[in-house]
Amino acid sequence: MGARKTSRARIVLAAVAALLLLCAVVVALGYRRFVNWYVIRECRNRGVQVVPGAIEVSMSTVRLRDTRFTLVNVPSLAGHAATIEVELATLAPTHVAIHGLNLELSGPVSGAVTEATDWMAAHKELSEIPIQADGLDVLWRDDRKSQPWLTLQKATFAPEPGGVRLKTPKVLISGLGFKQVVMTWKTATPEVVIGIGADDPSAAPIRIELARRAPYSLKVAWKQAPVTDLASMLGIAMEPRGISAEGVVELRAADLAAPMDGSLHLVLHNFVPPHPMELNGIVTGSQTVIDGKLAVSQDRSKAGLTDVKVVAGAFQLDGSGQVQVVERYGLIGLKLSGTIPCTAVAKNAVAGRMGRLDRLLGGLIGDVAQRALVGVITVGVTIDADTRNLDAIKVEDRVGIGCSLRLL
Secondary structure, eight states: HHHHHHHHHHHHHHHHHHHHHHHHHHHHHHHHHHHHHHHHHHHHHHTHHHHSSEEEEOOSSSEEEEEEEEETTTTEEEEEEEEEEEEEEETTEEEEEEEEEEEEEESHEEEEEHHHHHHHHGGGGGGGGGGEEEEEEEEEETTSSSSEEEEEEEEEEEEETTTEEEEEEEEEEEEEEEEEEEEEEEOOOOOOOEEEESSSGGGGSEEEESSHHHHEEEEEEEEEEEHHHHHHHTTTOOOOSSSSEEEEEEEESTTTSSEEEEEEEEEEEEEOOOOGGTTTSSSSSEEEEEEEEEEETTSSSSSEEEEEEETTTTTTEHHHEEEEETTTEEEEEEEEEEEEEEHHHHHHHHHHHOOOHHHHHHHHHHHHHHEEEEEEEEEEEEEEEETTTTGGGGEEEEEEEEEEEOOO
């Protein structure tokens, strides 16, 4: 009898243990499902729709792995993250770190900016949570079937006092590369500031300011630097010519989807337009100043140049031109013209031809020629350039002489 009771007791204990184990498994599975549901719901409440491959939870951290995500009511963006780590305090997120982040955008910039602005306005609580990311890659296409016009790789994104900072070794825009790019976004200021060529945008050789609220504006300014250095920052190789440049481009638009208009100011140092020696006394100094008005099309594929003025000493050309984006490069065309009084050219032409030993005599003869001539000399210049090979820029000049002797 005793042996039978012991055997029955063991069977009962084994059954109870198996039942407890089964309950534990059921509870664990139910808990995991509950946690997954809760995490996904909380993300959704904060405007982020996530499809995680796995979720790991501790008392102070939630870790999502192999996660696809979208932003609620932002159809232009989709993303994937290798790992998302969310630090918690009383079940509320206090810090987010994302590793291996890939973003894909499609559609026009104006639409994406509008969607992002509305999304941020609807989820203001996220602006109070520090978010950082590394291994950030971005692709932006006109539509989901086209090639990307913007590519960004190996970027980092981190909070800083009063805003955020994005840093990347290179950005590719419509085939044009920009090296060492840093973007800062301050919540208290109306613009995004981008620096190219330095870690501090305020000290960068190229600085871009973009207003993120209407009226929209874009300002691109570059400090005096060798043209080859500026070209290198844009990923363009050029032969050194000893020329340096500085300038500013300003554009304005009432709406992000509207055409833009603005102005251009450029100073080229150690450069004057090619000219015959007869104009040496007119084309003086060592710099050329270029000013003009800009009009950018709604689709951003063309920029018209009007009221262009090119000044080198007393030599001035006026005209117009156009910059056109073709696939992933740009074509630049300018047509310029100007007139010079024959009286202004006469003395310089004679003195230039007489040589150094006869400089005085040449000056005297030049004075006589200056008094005897009337009319103007017409100068025309056509410039064509391809951003894929700026060393092969084409310059054609035309000179029309309309000088005649003054009748006594």
